Amino acid sequence: MRAATAPPTAGRTAMSTKPDRTRVLLLTGGPLDGADGAAVGLASDVLAALPDVEFTWFSRWPHRRGRRPPDARGGHPVRILSRDGTPRVPERTQAVLSGAVHARRCDLVHAFLTIGRTFPAFSRLRPLLLGGRPVVHTVPGRPDPRLPARARPLGTTVVLSESMARRLRAARFGDVRVIPPMIPLEHWPSRPRPRGLPLVLYAGHHAPQGGAETAIDAAAEAAAAGSRFRLVLAMRGLPGQDQHGSKEALRERAVAQGLEDVEVRGYVDDMRALITSAHVLLFPPPTIGGVADIPLPVLQALATGRPVILSDLPQFADFGNAVLRAPAGDARRTGQQLAWLLDRLRSWDVLAERGRAAVEERFGPERFAAQYAALYRELLS
Template sequence: MALAQGITEVRYLWFRRWPGLDETVRDLPGRPVPLLSRDGVPRLPVRVQAAVAGCALTRRCDLVHAVMTIGSSFPPFSRLWSRLVGDTPVLHTVPGVMNPAFLTRSRPLGPTVALSEATAAQLRTAGFGEVRVVRPVVRLDEWPLRPRPVSDRPTVLVTGHHDRGGGAEEAIASAAVAARAGARFRLVLALRDRPGQDTRALEEELRAQAARQGLAETEVLGNDSDMHGLLASSDVLLYVPRALGGKADVPLTVLQALATGRPVVLSELPQFESLRGTVLPAAPGDCERTGRLLRQLLDRPRCWQELARRGRATVEERFGVARFAAQYSRLYEELLR
């Protein structure tokens, strides 16, 4: 979406869900290519449709821009890629790598872009050549700076996926540390599921864990959460995964929180290096320290205000549309010469 809106001299073909149309892409420039999907989740039938449609469309395009996480199916796919697209130049943006072991059996699709220096280093070591780093983007007009909510009971928002090591259990344990130290707040978990997961059972397990930890004011939400509304009504974002597991190197929810002026307590993972000095970092799995940091943010208004100011400034400086579009425009020009 950011590419189609930011590089107006390029005409994009892009996939969309059918039937139904997400309001966020209704006015997106370019030509949408519909894929049959009942819920928009990229299950196997949707991925097969994308592969078949992509094979037909790539030979009619000047450039293919693949935005694709490297997962278990990528190694065989990468070996077939040249047969599928022919001589069409390809740019591959890698949002994340699910497991570094997959890289040893993979081949580059073309010039490669990573979202962080940590992933770029992994790709270079695996033989992907000169890997560029282009940080993700947040449209500041869509995520305006908002004042801190006025409430007797602050809200701590937890985001992520229902993944092993995804951070939900660690967030609850950390919140319990803060609560035992005297902090008073409401805990809201807005988590996405993966295809094949028993979401209801996973949510019930989290509610039970929160109850055991004495966190009575806990709410667990699902996929359809209104992130604009959640961030506007929250005081702090808690994002503490042990590992990203294929999620984007710099999750958009973290950037959206910073743009909104919400301080973030964040796992100290190498992919988050570009946010150093902007968030409160804690070692993955260190719930004691994470809980102390959370209490500090909730109890110290000056600390909250300074981090809110710093977060917005960082997003404006490092993750703005103009810089993002300029970097990709140069890459497109290089490939289309």
């Protein structure tokens, strides 16, 4: 789903003050050329954004058709055995053991790990596993609120939103910084409004609190108000889920709500084409837990110039008036906003312009590279 990004100018010069290239281990729970995920995506972005750093990262073996290997100039892939690239227990175990060896050969460790149920134990073993190297820990998703108090920070913690930073600081999680994720703007250019019957898109995971059910109910509200559109749900699965059963349940819900033009898809190879064809992105989950704090499809839609309707969750407050927000889990209000937006083309144009401007200002690759390069310099000085 991600295209390889050309290294930005900021990253090209940021780390070149040292005569030798800084050596950094990217510690992830699985291979970077394996299954898509927030942690893998962020690590791949750092890899591409800072070409003057000598990275070591995990690569899938044997390599099969799927995600392309990262484009790192002069870096060192370390192969781990993986059947399909999904970060299951065998992959995570290999990553921890291999990381313990390679951490001692690097100047800095950059971990991309969710604060999940096994993280507290890992955090207590940090001195044994990672030695005395400085550590940057980028947290890709929102943890169970009970876990940070039971864990220890690995080093300097980086989160994606101010709301997440406030939560971890309240849990006394040490030095917490905010570096928003990036979107490669050259690969997501702004596009004009599509013609024909509007396509309303939901992109998310098969999960009880993922928001797909609310999206269907909201679409039914808009249809009942007279709006005409096609609804597409692009659903990604997590390990162990009954994805087929979940798809059928969503289809049945749509039919029961009187929606006729509905398509439920699985993994989408060409997300850019799907978002470009969409008129509006709906992302109304009641809560976000475990997945990316700022989901990538939201940024991709805003960069493309597609208005977005979000749940009014704290992590989305930073978007300001660039998006529409409805109370979390409120399908009726979400549907009213959808009907209003589909009926007012001038408002659609205003939101499209605001969304693109917000991504350029806060989520561009130059800013992303400069912030991480500055943090690396600070910790290594």
